[in-house]
Structures are given as C-alpha cells and as structure tokens.
Amino acid sequence: MAGAAMPTSTVKANTDTKKSYLFPFILVTSLFFLWALIHNMSPILIPHLKKACQLSDMQSAFIDSAVFAAYFLMALPAGAVMKKFGYKAGIILGLALYALGAFLFIPAANAREYSFFLGALFIIATGLTFLETAANPYVTILGNPDTSTQRLNLAQSFNGVGAMIGPLLGSQFILTGVELSKEQLNAMSPVALQQYLASESGTVKIPYLVIGIVVLLIALLFVFTKMPELTEQKDENIDATTSEKGNIFRHRHLVAAVVGMFFYIGGQVGVNAFFIRFAKYTAGIGEKEAAAMLSIAGLGFMIGRFFGTFLMRKFKPQTLLTLYGAINVGLILIAMTTKGQIAVWTVLAVPFFMSIMFPTIFSLGIKGLGADTKFGSSLIIMSIVGGAIFPPLMGLISDNSNIQMAYILPLICFAVVVWFGTKGYKLDKAH
Known part of the structure; x- marks a missing residue:
C-alpha cells in the first residue's frame, strides 16, 4: 500500500547491513589514498635521490620506471593470486609488500645504494598492484548495488587527497632545502662530502618507517575485520x-x-x-x-x-x-x-x-x-x-x-x- 510504513524488522535489517558495510568500506577506501600517496611522492624522490646518490637526470627517472614496471609485470600474477585465495587475502598480501618495501628504505638509506631504493620501490609497487586489483570491485559490493557508482567515485576522490598530501609530506620531511652546486660539492673534503650525502639520504628513513607502520596497522585491521566475500559471476561468454x-x-x-x-x-x-x-x-x-x-x-x-x-x-x-x-x-x-x-x-x-x-x-x-x-x-x-x-x-x-x-x-x-x-x-x- 502506498504510504505504508516499512516493517520494523526490515528497517532494522537494512540499518544493520549498512553498519556492517561501513567499516569495511572505510578500510577499502583507505587503499585509494595509500597508493596515491606513494605515486605522488615519486616526484619528491626523483630530485632528492638524484642529490643523495649523485645521479644524472636519466638515472633519477628510473624511480618511476621501477614503479610502473611492477604494475606491468605483476598485474597478471596479482589477479591469479586473488582468483585462488580471494580478494581479502590479496589485499593483506599487498599491504604486507607495501610495508616491506617502505621498511627497506631504511637499509637503502644506510647503504646509500640507488639500486636498493629501486628494489624497495618495486616491492611497494607490487603491493600496490594487488591493492588496485582488489579495491575497485570490492567498493562496488560494499552496499546497495544501485549506489555502487557513487561509492566508487567517493573512494576514488581519496586519490586526490593522496595527490595533495604526498608532495606536502615530502617537502616537509624528506627535502632539506640544501641545494649545493657542483663547485660547492667539489670544494668539500671527502669526509664532509660523505657526511652531507649520508645526511641527505637519511631523511627518507623516518617518513617511510611511519608509512610502513601505518600500512601494517591497516593490514592487521583487514585481518581481524570480517569482509564480505566477493564472488565473481560466471562469464557466459x-x-x-x-x-x-x-x-x-x-x-x-x-x-x-x-x-x-x-x-x-x-x-x-x-x-x-x-x-x-x-x-x-x-x-x-x-x-x-x-x-x-x-x-x-x-x-x-x-x-x-x-x-x-x-x-x-x-x-x-x-x-x-x-x-x-x-x-x-x-x-x-x-x-x-x-x-x-x-x-x-x-x-x-x-x-x-x-x-x-x-x-x-x-x-x-x-x-x-x-x-x-x-x-x-x-x-x-x-x-x-x-x-x-x-x-x-x-x-x-x-x-x-x-x-x-x-x-x-x-x-x-x-x-x-x-x-x-x-x-x-x-x-x-x-x-
């Protein structure tokens, strides 16, 4: 009957469903921010590691190469893992790889070895590949199917938040603002030069340590949070x-x-x-x-x-x-x-x-x-x-x-x- 009140039991069921999806939705939405954060810290790392590791412009650009090569090489393996073990397991593995790569920035900075940094970035990006493979379909099932597009747009807006915050974090905690010319570097004693380069390299330690810890905490939340199963429909074609x-x-x-x-x-x-x-x-x-x-x-x-x-x-x-x-x-x-x-x-x-x-x-x-x-x-x-x-x-x-x-x-x-x-x-x- 038009205008009839919805049964109390139905209202309660709908409310409970919304509540049960809210926290998983927040967790999955955080992934959109996390991968945007890393992508938008690359423009910070390029000039920073160019200085700290004494690189050419071409060499410094391999930071982006390490990240996007991981997407190219690991996209199909990521999909295969999730098909076998499920999307939740894939997300947890992706977050674990993300955190591992972030933690590897510490020994990379200690060694001041550029290839070590590239390896750490490749591991982070491998984790991101898992996250991006899972996040979009997950968002679409966390609620009413009629509003799936709105939820996906809301989640993707956090890419923009990461795009804004990444450069700000890098400018405050990674870049020192000390930009010496070749002449000034050549005028330094070998000991002073090594101290300067080690100091520059070391500024990445704390930011990436904090990022790694935060990512691990989010991974633990996924472990202990009941997530709805994402079942794929059989493709008739x-x-x-x-x-x-x-x-x-x-x-x-x-x-x-x-x-x-x-x-x-x-x-x-x-x-x-x-x-x-x-x-x-x-x-x-x-x-x-x-x-x-x-x-x-x-x-x-x-x-x-x-x-x-x-x-x-x-x-x-x-x-x-x-x-x-x-x-x-x-x-x-x-x-x-x-x-x-x-x-x-x-x-x-x-x-x-x-x-x-x-x-x-x-x-x-x-x-x-x-x-x-x-x-x-x-x-x-x-x-x-x-x-x-x-x-x-x-x-x-x-x-x-x-x-x-x-x-x-x-x-x-x-x-x-x-x-x-x-x-x-x-x-x-x-x-």
Whole structure:
C-alpha cells in the first residue's frame, strides 16, 4: 500500500547491513589514498635521490620506471593470486609488500645504494598492484548495488587527497632545502662530502618507517575485520572470449586506445616527475617550495575530475578529451618557451586537464568489444608501462640539453591523446 510504513524488522535489517558495510568500506577506501600517496611522492624522490646518490637526470627517472614496471609485470600474477585465495587475502598480501618495501628504505638509506631504493620501490609497487586489483570491485559490493557508482567515485576522490598530501609530506620531511652546486660539492673534503650525502639520504628513513607502520596497522585491521566475500559471476561468454583472443587486434579502436593510454600515462608521469627540477631551472624556485606547489596540481587534478564528469553531461567524452588534450599541448608549449612564474604555473595547470583522460580513453577503448572486453581491458591497463619509459627519456634529453626541453615528450604524448580523441576512438567505424 502506498504510504505504508516499512516493517520494523526490515528497517532494522537494512540499518544493520549498512553498519556492517561501513567499516569495511572505510578500510577499502583507505587503499585509494595509500597508493596515491606513494605515486605522488615519486616526484619528491626523483630530485632528492638524484642529490643523495649523485645521479644524472636519466638515472633519477628510473624511480618511476621501477614503479610502473611492477604494475606491468605483476598485474597478471596479482589477479591469479586473488582468483585462488580471494580478494581479502590479496589485499593483506599487498599491504604486507607495501610495508616491506617502505621498511627497506631504511637499509637503502644506510647503504646509500640507488639500486636498493629501486628494489624497495618495486616491492611497494607490487603491493600496490594487488591493492588496485582488489579495491575497485570490492567498493562496488560494499552496499546497495544501485549506489555502487557513487561509492566508487567517493573512494576514488581519496586519490586526490593522496595527490595533495604526498608532495606536502615530502617537502616537509624528506627535502632539506640544501641545494649545493657542483663547485660547492667539489670544494668539500671527502669526509664532509660523505657526511652531507649520508645526511641527505637519511631523511627518507623516518617518513617511510611511519608509512610502513601505518600500512601494517591497516593490514592487521583487514585481518581481524570480517569482509564480505566477493564472488565473481560466471562469464557466459567465456568460450567466445577465449576463441576471439587471437583476433583481438581486429578492434582497431582498441589498438588506438592502447597506444593512446601508453602515451597519456607517459605524459602524466613525466609532467610531475621533473616538476621540481623544472621549477628550479625556469624560475629559481627551491626544492621545498616547488614540492609544496605540487600539492596544488594534485588539488587541480581532483577538481578537474569532478568538473569534467559534470561537463560530460553536455559534451561527448571524445570531444572533451580532444579539447583537454589540445589545451595541454598549448600549456606545455608555453612552459617550454617562457621563463619564471608563467612557465611554472602553466605546468601546474596541466593536471587539471589530465584528470578525465585515463577513464575516457579506457571507456572509449573497450566500447563495443563484447566478449573481448575483459582481454581488451587488460591490454589497456598493461599499456600504463608508458610511465616507466618516458621519464628516463626525458632525463636523457635533460642531461644532453636542459629540463625545459625535455618537456617536448609530454607535449608529444598529449598530441597523441588529441589524435585518439579525434580519430583513434572511431577507427573501427572508418572501414
């Protein structure tokens, strides 16, 4: 009957269900923050370890390579582990690896050995691969199916929080602000030089020790928290999916999406990776101030995602993708040809327009794949290996020219995004 009161028992059951999902939802949402925190501390580590380990720009960029190579190499093993042992076990293992990698920063700093740092980052990123594989599907089942999209958007907003806090933490607790020239370093006695380098290297110990402890505590909470089982529905098209894998590349728009994502991630990572060095070169801004400014870029990325979602109610995704890509090409061109605050702030504006690119390229790439959707999705995700390749190339350009010229690579990357938004997404329709 319309207007009739819901039975008390039903109301109580619904209320109890919401309460039982609330704490697991908070735990899973914390994972979105944790992986964003690490990703956005990489631009801090690049100039810091360059100084502490006396690296070239190209060598320092392998920090991003270690992280994104782990995603590329460990995504399929992570999925296999979770299929066998469950998502909760995968999350706990991911958090344990995350904490282990963070703790390994302490002996790496003591040894002041760059390869040790890279190994620790690879272990952290392996843990992140497990977390990202599990978190998105988990969020969708922790509550009413009708509101799963809202929950996922809420959880993903904590990526933006991590993007803001990561650079702030790095600027306060890792970067010292002591930036000596080659002449000043050469003028030091061997003992004084080693003391200085050891002091610089050692600043990562406490932050990563604290991060490791926090991550372990969250892992323990997962151990003792009853989590709902995430059961995957049987894929009715499993045979069709398997039979079509050999022909997956007949979807020309999917191939274009793989290429577009490869370049987009390369551009995204490259823009942030060398921002601190860029700010110093173009405007004389110190490392601590530049690191704090990166948090503004994180805020812009978060706001841009919400604003872009709103605009997509009025504009086609491919139209907005093309426009945002073109704007970023223009911004980077300005950044490459000017000096001072103009150059710095144009780079800081880029993340706002990057915000919609990943989900838009992804959704356009898998559109219409049918039984090939899962395999196509995996190919697009694996293409984020671009984040491991472009930063070292930027470093190589910087070593042979300057860091401002190195931004030619992100410019090219966003030009490829423009191509995908205008032509690539509809290649299948062109024949």
